[in-house]
Amino acid sequence: MAPTGIGIDxxxxxxxxxxxxxDGLPSAAATAAETVAVAExxxxxxxxxxxxxxAAFDVAGPExxxxxxxxxxxxxxxxxxDPQVAALTxxxxxxxxxxxxxxxxxxxxxRMPRAVAITRSVIDRNGGRAIVVGQSLGGYVxxxxxxxxxxxVAGLVLCNSSAEPRTVARRAPRTVGVxxxxxxxxxxxxxxxxxxxxxxxxxxxxxxxxxxxxxGGYRAVVxxxxxxxxxxxxxxxxxxxxVNGADDPLFRRSERTFLAACREGxxxxxxxxxxxxxxxxxxxxxxAIRQFAEVVFTTPASQ
Numbered sequence: 001m002a003p004t005g006i007g008i009d010x011x012x013x014x015x016x017x018x019x020x021x022x023d024g025l026p027s028a029a030a031t032a033a034e035t036v037a038v039a040e041x042x043x044x045x046x047x048x049x050x051x052x053x054x055a056a057f058d059v060a061g062p063e064x065x066x067x068x069x070x071x072x073x074x075x076x077x078x079x080x081x082d083p084q085v086a087a088l089t090x091x092x093x094x095x096x097x098x099x100x101x102x103x104x105x106x107x108x109x110x111r112m113p114r115a116v117a118i119t120r121s122v123i124d125r126n127g128g129r130a131i132v133v134g135q136s137l138g139g140y141v142x143x144x145x146x147x148x149x150x151x152x153v154a155g156l157v158l159c160n161s162s163a164e165p166r167t168v169a170r171r172a173p174r175t176v177g178v179x180x181x182x183x184x185x186x187x188x189x190x191x192x193x194x195x196x197x198x199x200x201x202x203x204x205x206x207x208x209x210x211x212x213x214x215x216g217g218y219r220a221v222v223x224x225x226x227x228x229x230x231x232x233x234x235x236x237x238x239x240x241x242x243v244n245g246a247d248d249p250l251f252r253r254s255e256r257t258f259l260a261a262c263r264e265g266x267x268x269x270x271x272x273x274x275x276x277x278x279x280x281x282x283x284x285x286x287x288a289i290r291q292f293a294e295v296v297f298t299t300p301a302s303q
């Protein structure tokens with residue numbers, strides 16, 4: 001689906017494009033290539049009522065405010081969103097969630113249906129409808145959720161998620177292989193990454209930690225590598241904001257393709273940021289979230 005109109009708005013430190021109406025080891029590289037050989041169909045639903053999510057999320061902000069739900073990336077926890085909690089709770093109900101294999105769910109194997117069920121249940125407990133903001137892995141979970149349960153999703157913000165994971169693996173197999181080998185390079189993760197040298201690298205993480213959680217990353221990455229997400233994005237009928245750091249080339253290569261798949265899409269590229277755009281340039285990121293949320297929550301069709 002090609003966008004019918006494209007415009008560019010260059011603000012301070014950011015570029016925005018809009019589109020609407022369009023429809024060792026053996027070897028890290030070998031490990032990644034082998035993993036991406038098979039694409040999975042859409043994940044089967046998992047009943048949300050079987051999951052106890054009471055400890056899996058934090059809530060801040062006015063009870064009667066519009067809701068923003070934040071989903072973290074691989075190997076971190078919901079604490080990655082602390083800069084957004086601090087900045088956005090004056091006007092929004094901000095909910096941060098731990099995904100399977102991470103945080104309080106560190107011992108729960110990551111499965112996409114389970115991640116979707118947890119997120120859906122959290123939204124049900126917080127008004128039943130929200131803008132869902134996902135970073136990297138969280139963005140892919142958000143796409144899956146929006147395709148399966150569009151009524152729960154007032155809008156999507158997909159951060160550093162505008163590439164098919166298996167395409168990233170083909171272009172940079174060693175990078176993905178490093179993830180699969182349980183070794184993460186701070187250089188790849190980006191400037192400003194909240195890496196604590198003395199922090200845990202395996203086992204359950206504290207409920208609120210800024211350290212990296214490695215245990216759940218492997219299965220989450222493998223799941224993503226076997227899934228096609230463009231069809232999920234195309235199936236969602238609501239508004240979408242794609243947010244990328246200017247210095248995140250692997251995920252920027254396909255950003256126009258992902259933009260074209262959106263029925264009502266907008267792209268924002270933030271200068272001075274890499275793969276962790278929300279923590280590397282929090283002010284610009286938070287401003288983009290605010291602007292998008294104001295539009296979504298004042299549009300009758302999204303309310």
